[in-house]
Amino acid sequence: MAEERNIDLQSAKTYKVNSIPCRIRYTGPHSSIPKHLIKIQENQEIITYLRGRKLHGKSITNIKGVVLAKDDMSDEIKSLGQVNEVQYYEREGVSIDQVEKIDEFVKLSELIHG
Amino acid sequence: MSAAAAVEEPIEIEDYEPETIVETSQPQPEIQQDFLPPSVPREHTYKSTTFLTPIPKVILENPKEPCVLGVDEAGRGPVLGPMVYGISYCLKNYESILKSKYGFADSKTLNELKRTNLLKQICDQEGELFEQIGWSTRTMTAMDISSGMLRPPSVGNYNLNEQAHDATMDLIQGVLDQGVNLTEIFVDTVGPPVTYQAKLQKRFPNLKIIVAKKADSIYPIVSAASICAKVTRDFSLNNSKDQLYGSEITWGSGYPSDPNTKKWLNNAVDPIFGWDQVVRFSWQTAKDAIIKNDGIEIEWEEDNEKDDYGDVGKLFRDKASQGDGLDGLPISTLWYGRNVNCF
Numbered sequence: 001m002a003e004e005r006n007i008d009l010q011s012a013k014t015y016k017v018n019s020i021p022c023r024i025r026y027t028g029p030h031s032s033i034p035k036h037l038i039k040i041q042e043n044q045e046i047i048t049y050l051r052g053r054k055l056h057g058k059s060i061t062n063i064k065g066v067v068l069a070k071d072d073m074s075d076e077i078k079s080l081g082q083v084n085e086v087q088y089y090e091r092e093g094v095s096i097d098q099v100e101k102i103d104e105f106v107k108l109s110e111l112i113h114g
Numbered sequence: 115m116s117a118a119a120a121v122e123e124p125i126e127i128e129d130y131e132p133e134t135i136v137e138t139s140q141p142q143p144e145i146q147q148d149f150l151p152p153s154v155p156r157e158h159t160y161k162s163t164t165f166l167t168p169i170p171k172v173i174l175e176n177p178k179e180p181c182v183l184g185v186d187e188a189g190r191g192p193v194l195g196p197m198v199y200g201i202s203y204c205l206k207n208y209e210s211i212l213k214s215k216y217g218f219a220d221s222k223t224l225n226e227l228k229r230t231n232l233l234k235q236i237c238d239q240e241g242e243l244f245e246q247i248g249w250s251t252r253t254m255t256a257m258d259i260s261s262g263m264l265r266p267p268s269v270g271n272y273n274l275n276e277q278a279h280d281a282t283m284d285l286i287q288g289v290l291d292q293g294v295n296l297t298e299i300f301v302d303t304v305g306p307p308v309t310y311q312a313k314l315q316k317r318f319p320n321l322k323i324i325v326a327k328k329a330d331s332i333y334p335i336v337s338a339a340s341i342c343a344k345v346t347r348d349f350s351l352n353n354s355k356d357q358l359y360g361s362e363i364t365w366g367s368g369y370p371s372d373p374n375t376k377k378w379l380n381n382a383v384d385p386i387f388g389w390d391q392v393v394r395f396s397w398q399t400a401k402d403a404i405i406k407n408d409g410i411e412i413e414w415e416e417d418n419e420k421d422d423y424g425d426v427g428k429l430f431r432d433k434a435s436q437g438d439g440l441d442g443l444p445i446s447t448l449w450y451g452r453n454v455n456c457f
Contacts, residue, residue: 022414093269
């Protein structure tokens with residue numbers, strides 16, 4: 001399991017991740033995201049709607065992530081790009097304070113591993 | 115349908131609109147070009163908006179004279195576009211002239227051209243109606259309606275009745291805040307009138323309040339309110355269509371029973387998002403159209419709780435706050451004070 005692989009992390013493409021409180025029964029690309037995923041900046045939050053539900057979220061930018069894909073033929077894991085922003089969403093009326101805890105976690109992690 | 119499902123969706127909208135008239139014709143383009151009601155947002159917006167006129171001249175000059183106010187709504191049943199609440203008010207001794215001179219009557223008997231012309235007259239600064247009638251509208255967008263109805267269970271849904279009642283009370287309050295000497299309020303309702311009247315009376319103890327079905331055909335000032343609401347709704351819907359999809363497409367009146375609306379809904383489904391912000395996702399018609407057109411299943415927290423009655427106390431409280439608790443009974447139980455449901 002813990003086999004070491006060399007993964008190219010310098011891939012130029014950057015991704016933004018939207019963490020939303022539901023399960024979408026689909027995995028794969030979707031071309032109409034820019035058209036339909038409308039985001040409205042309101043006070044300190046980002047407001048968006050999905051299937052009639054109102055979601056509010058916050059942006060986390062002090063993190064780094066990688067998008068990986070496994071090539072089915074060669075079993076090789078490739079980096080498709082980097083994640084430089086996560087937008088964390090909750091339903092209307094549900095607190096998004098967890099975002100602050102992610103910040104805390106990142107700081108703590110830096111102190112321990114830094 | 116289980117009791118739990120009934121709480122999640124308190125009103126089957128399509129069944130709840132007995133007075134719905136289906137108009138398949140589009141608003142006349144020639145009406146549009148020379149008149150746009152001031153209550154219609156210039157740009158399509160996801161946000162609900164409120165419009166309020168200044169106090170009309172005649173009422174300003176007679177601040178002690180009693181005024182009557184009418185309330186009506188347009189677009190409760192449609193799956194597309196906003197629901198608009200309208201109020202209008204005038205001096206009590208002017209109300210009868212609305213009917214005799216201008217023909218304010220049951221809005222169902224007035225066609226679109228007639229309705230638009232009446233609102234145009236109310237907005238005409240040179241005209242008599244402009245000096246006599248004050249009015250206000252609350253345009254509740256499809257997104258606000260849907261998201262209210264689809265709030266997560268931990269927060270509790272904001273059903274259509276509550277949204278409607280709150281909009282009405284805010285509109286009346288807006289006119290009172292201007293300092294208008296309102297004495298009587300007439301409210302058109304599609305729901306049960308008894309508890310709604312009690313609710314309004316409690317909120318406005320100094321006003322005489324009458325809630326009635328088909329009030330727009332009885333009281334000319336309610337008819338005026340219904341025209342303000344209906345014309346605002348029609349123009350808003352058409353504006354949104356033009357701005358989002360272009361003037362060449364047809365989507366009918368927006369009622370689920372309109373074949374053009376159905377056709378548009380079915381053809382425009384995006385597998386993940388469904389539609390843009392003009393559709394009321396909380397309507398069964400919309401939910402069904404997503405499934406029918408191979409929309410991708412999206413599961414929310416509440417979807418796993420369908421068979422659970424949850425907090426039974428809350429179920430009763432919800433029922434009581436919807437105002438359905440008493441009206442289902444053949445007689446009023448108000449004699450006995452608060453209904454036992456409320457505890």
